[in-house]
Amino acid sequence: MLSEQTIQIIKSTVPVLEVHGVAITKRFYQRLFTAHPELLNLFNHANQKQGRQQTALANAVYAAALHIDRLEMILPAVKQIAHKHRSLGVKPEQYPIVGEHLLAAIKEVLGDAATDEILGAWAEAYGVIASAFIGIESDMYTNSALQPGGWSDFRAFVIARKDRESDVITSFYLTPQDQGPIAAFEAGQYVSIRVQIPGDEHTHIRQYSLSHTSGQPFYRISVKREDTNPAVPAGKVSVYLHNGIQEGDVVWLSAPAGDFTLDSTDTRPVTLLSGGVGLTPMVSMLHALVTTQPDRKVTFIHATQNGEHHALRAEVEQLAKEHPQVTVAWCYAQPTSDDRGAQAFHKEGYLDLPWIQSLVPTTDGSFYFCGPLPFMKTVNQSLIAWGVPEANRHYEFFGPAGALS
Incomplete structure (x- = not known):
């Protein structure tokens, strides 16, 4: 448990993290990879170059500081990250390395503003948060190894x-x-x-x-x-x-991981929305739905460039043909002449709320979506505008988590 004094010091740094958080995480990764180049390949290089990984870590640090007195508030995010860590093979002995370079980055970026008192408080807080991750991940490794057909590492x-x-x-x-x-x-x-x-x-x-x-x-x-x-x-x-x-x-x-999964206790209609390669978890969900919940109404909506970019189409259409509770709809941003001739799509251009509403009769159901960030922002904002509550909106980021606002 953190002392009240530590909690207050951490909370006092929230405004600073809001301004300087990304600068701190950029410097953190520079230091970490210089000292431990072997860790670089745990990370997607493209996400590093685009700054997505740095922004995601900055958001996580900011959330930890904001909720330092109620860490249970960030438990869902901790579990999501822990799934990724277990899948990557992150080990307990790597946490002190991360802590060393994170505190050093805070000191470098903030300079004299990072007093010994502030650094001490963050060191204590990091120890508590790291212990939470290590404990959760230890259970995940054990459960992964003990399940039938399972294993713990690679x-x-x-x-x-x-x-x-x-x-x-x-x-x-x-x-x-x-x-x-x-x-x-x-x-x-x-x-x-x-x-x-x-x-x-x-x-x-x-x-x-x-x-x-x-x-x-x-x-x-x-x-x-x-x-x-x-x-x-x-x-x-x-x-x-x-x-x-x-x-x-x-x-x-690694053994399978992740918490972006179907709620099998829900029997209401379900809508699966995907953009580009974001259809991969949706196809898996569609297979599961027709197998385990054959009476549940499913609307499968996919947006992509055109037929040349449209993967797994025949497989999805075959499932819809075999299971009449499944409806499919395709949105092509730039259909080819062959697409037009074959009438291979249902909407030209980009997915929008009126089109979703024309396909899905009610907001009383679950909505799962995945795809590029602009696609996910459009879907999320459309569902909010339609009045779909947060509890019914489920999504997965490919790569580091971002903001959908």
Whole structure:
């Protein structure tokens, strides 16, 4: 427990963190990766270059300071991050390293304003928060290892099959090299994949949503090749998976993780909205819904550039054909002439609230959505404008968490 004096000191730094938080986290990562370059490959390089990782950490530190007297308020965020840490293989001995460089970054950025009293309070607070993470993650490692077909760290998997789903998305079917059973998972969860890229000193780890249903003898991930937008840094691992990894090659996987999952106790209508490669957890959810809740009404809405970018379309349409409670709708931003000729989409342009309302008859249901940040902001703001309460809006960020306001 933190003393009242420590709590008050931490809360007094909230306005400072609001202004200087990102500068502190930028300096933190610079220090951390200079001293421990082996840790860099736990992180997505593109997110680092775009500043998304730094902003997400700054937001987390700010939230911790704001709620330092009621840390239970940030418990959902702690559990979400702990899932990612367990999936990445983060260990207790790494927390003191992070604490050392975070406190040093605070001192460097704030200068004389970071008094010994403030640094002491933050050191104490960091110790409490780190202990919470270590405890939660320890339980996660144990539960992961003890579940049927489970394991605690990384396990060798073979690329059993590699399917090109669209111009930019490829599916990888992964089976365990030891041919043993594999852990079940909840629709919406992800795995971490660890690869050794030729010429790179350290391994790389990335997280990808599982895009099929649990209970199969394989895991499937469907990966977008992130090198088509010159304004965005290329994704080193995604490009390697597309161009360098072949059927029969071996990669290393964590057991499934993540808390973006279906509420199986809810029987109300459910709407699944996705943009681009954000459809991967939604397809998994659709498989689960038609299998475990065959009477539940499902509306599956997907937005993408055009038919050449539209992955897993035939699979989703086949599920809808077999299960009449499922309705599907496609929104193409820039349909091709072939798309127009085949009448392959239901809306041209971008997803908006009137179109969602034309497809979904009621706000009394659950809404799950995933995709690029602009897409998610549009969906979230549309649902808020429609009066969908927060408890019925569920979403997942690909990469570091951001703001949808």
